[in-house]
Amino acid sequence: MIKRLVSIIILAVVITSLFMVLSETAPFGDDETVVSHRYIYKGVDETGSANLVTAVVLNYRGFDTLGEVTVLFVAATGVGAALYTRKHPVRKNKVEASLIVKTGSKLLFPMMLLFGAYIFVHGHLTPGGGFQGGAVIATAFVFKYISDTRYSIDHVGFTKMESASGMIFAGLGIMGLLLGGYFLLNILPNGTPGELISAGILPIIYIAIGIKVGAELTGIIDRMMGVEA
Amino acid sequence: MIEVAVGFLVIAMIIFSVYAAETGDLMYAVVAVMAVSLIVSMLFYVLQAPDVAMAEAAIGAGLTTAVFVLAIKKTERYEHD
Amino acid sequence: MMFYFASAALIAIGIYMLMVKKNLIKMILGLSVIDSGVNLLLISIGYINGKTAPIIQPGVSPSNVVDPLPQALVLTNIVIGVSVTALALSVVIRVYKHYKTLNSSEVRDLKW
Numbered sequence: 001m002i003k004r005l006v007s008i009i010i011l012a013v014v015i016t017s018l019f020m021v022l023s024e025t026a027p028f029g030d031d032e033t034v035v036s037h038r039y040i041y042k043g044v045d046e047t048g049s050a051n052l053v054t055a056v057v058l059n060y061r062g063f064d065t066l067g068e069v070t071v072l073f074v075a076a077t078g079v080g081a082a083l084y085t086r087k088h089p090v091r092k093n094k095v096e097a098s099l100i101v102k103t104g105s106k107l108l109f110p111m112m113l114l115f116g117a118y119i120f121v122h123g124h125l126t127p128g129g130g131f132q133g134g135a136v137i138a139t140a141f142v143f144k145y146i147s148d149t150r151y152s153i154d155h156v157g158f159t160k161m162e163s164a165s166g167m168i169f170a171g172l173g174i175m176g177l178l179l180g181g182y183f184l185l186n187i188l189p190n191g192t193p194g195e196l197i198s199a200g201i202l203p204i205i206y207i208a209i210g211i212k213v214g215a216e217l218t219g220i221i222d223r224m225m226g227v228e229a
Numbered sequence: 230m231i232e233v234a235v236g237f238l239v240i241a242m243i244i245f246s247v248y249a250a251e252t253g254d255l256m257y258a259v260v261a262v263m264a265v266s267l268i269v270s271m272l273f274y275v276l277q278a279p280d281v282a283m284a285e286a287a288i289g290a291g292l293t294t295a296v297f298v299l300a301i302k303k304t305e306r307y308e309h310d
Numbered sequence: 311m312m313f314y315f316a317s318a319a320l321i322a323i324g325i326y327m328l329m330v331k332k333n334l335i336k337m338i339l340g341l342s343v344i345d346s347g348v349n350l351l352l353i354s355i356g357y358i359n360g361k362t363a364p365i366i367q368p369g370v371s372p373s374n375v376v377d378p379l380p381q382a383l384v385l386t387n388i389v390i391g392v393s394v395t396a397l398a399l400s401v402v403i404r405v406y407k408h409y410k411t412l413n414s415s416e417v418r419d420l421k422w
Contacts, residue, residue: 003329003330004330007326007329007330008326011322011325011326011329012322014322015318015319015321015322018318018321019314019315019318022314022351022355023311023314026355028311028313028314028354028357029357029358029359030358031358033377033379035379036356036377036378036379039378039379040364040372040375040377040378041372043366043372043378044366044372050365050366050367051280051364051365052364052365052366052375052378053280053364053378053381053382053385054280055378056378056379056381056382057382057385057386061382064386065386068386068389068390071390071393072389072390072393075390075393075394075396075397076393076396078397078400079396079397079400082397082400082401082403082404083400083403083404119283126365127279127280127282127283127363127365128280128283129280129385131284131288131385131386131388131389132280132283132284132287132288135284135287135288135291135292135389136287138292139287139291139292139295142291142292142295193366194367194368213389216393217292217392217393220296220393220396221292221295221296221299223400224296224299224300224303224396224399224400224403225299232312235312235313236312239312239315239316239319242316242320243316243319243320243323246319246320246323246324246343247323249327249339249343250323250326250327250331250336250340255333255335255336255339258336258339259339262339262342262343265320265343265346266342266346269320269346269349269350272313272316272350273349273350273353276313276353276354276356276357276376277357277361277362277363277364277376278353278356278363278376278381278384279363279365280381280385281349281353281381281384281385281388284385284388284389285346285349285388288388288389288391288392289342289346289388289391289392292392293342293391293392293395296392296395296396296399297335297338297339297395297399299399300335300399300400300402300403301335303403303406304335304402304403304406304412305406305412308331308333308336308412309413
């Protein structure tokens with residue numbers, strides 16, 4: 001009880017000071033920073049992407065995103081290593097899913113895959129992108145796992161797809177290094193902002209990220225489903 | 230008008246997170262955290278960040294819950310003090 | 311202001327869960343709550359009064375959009391958050407298999 005009280009008092013002090021510092025230094029609704037000024041006013045001309053968040057994530061800070069995809073890969077590998085079992089894990093659900101769940105997931109599964117693909121193909125035009133689309137695809141596979149007690153993904157195919165999309169991302173970066181002098185240089189023409197084929201290499205990278213994120217998150221779910229308690 | 234809606238959402242969010250902290254049933258706590266994520270994603274939309282709102286709704290409210298539920302299924306559901 | 315208050319409250323409740331609770335899954339839930347709070351804080355710092363989402367279309371001029379930089383940071387943070395949560399939970403499943411408990415003070419090697 002005394003521990004609970006002490007922690008609440010400490011937290012109140014810390015949070016109040018955080019609140020006061022924030023309202024002094026960054027008042028709510030204030031103007032943007034100097035760096036963002038450049039991104040907002042020059043972003044569309046320099047990258048050709050109508051969605052400025054995509055421009056920042058993939059063009060100005062593309063190297064950061066490569067590092068982030070690497071973190072995701074390492075975490076998925078860590079889940080696989082922590083839940084490793086000597087023999088191949090067998091799913092042993094006793095309860096079958098009901099008819100409604102089975103039929104509904106059969107009907108919804110292709111649509112969810114299509115919706116995920118739509119989100120990451122249009123990442124440079126509308127809200128969305130590789131990360132969101134990949135998450136939607138992984139959710140579709142969660143549905144599949146829930147509805148069918150014996151379903152399991154094709155591990156070899158998923159691994160190949162994931163490695164191929166990672167290599168596309170890194171390969172485009174290295175190609176920019178060879179052709180223009182720095183990593184992830186936009187080697188294709190920008191086109192007209194707002195059209196589907198525009199923004200140079202950004203849509204290709206976002207498709208690769210979408211497939212990679214989808215495969216990795218599905219792999220994590222598969223690992224956590226498979227292990228026996 | 231929008232301020233009133235945001236106020237209701239914030240109050241509901243704080244109630245859900247306190248409930249998640251205090252309940253002894255981990256499954257209820259996971260569902261409460263999912264509700265917090267969903268409300269945070271609505272607040273992102275109010276703050277003009279549709280990209281982030283989509284990511285939070287798909288990942289924070291969908292996949293995180295699935296991972297937690299699977300982990301609880303592999304371990305135990307009730308919290309003993 | 312409401313948004314700063316909300317994110318500060320979420321961070322406080324998350325840290326409270328980490329400090330007081332003994333159950334390992336409860337502690338990871340606390341980490342997840344802190345994650346949401348920090349994301350909300352970053353996005354609300356980037357908000358500018360009366361401006362719209364950072365997507366340039368006909369009819370939306372660059373002088374009329376909010377700051378895209380915090381949104382890009384938070385987008386990557388959310389994806390990293392779920393993978394780190396999954397990694398932590400898989401370690402917890404291992405701990406449970408070995409010690410048959412989720413209470414952090416009964417796990418011999420985690421005592422403090």
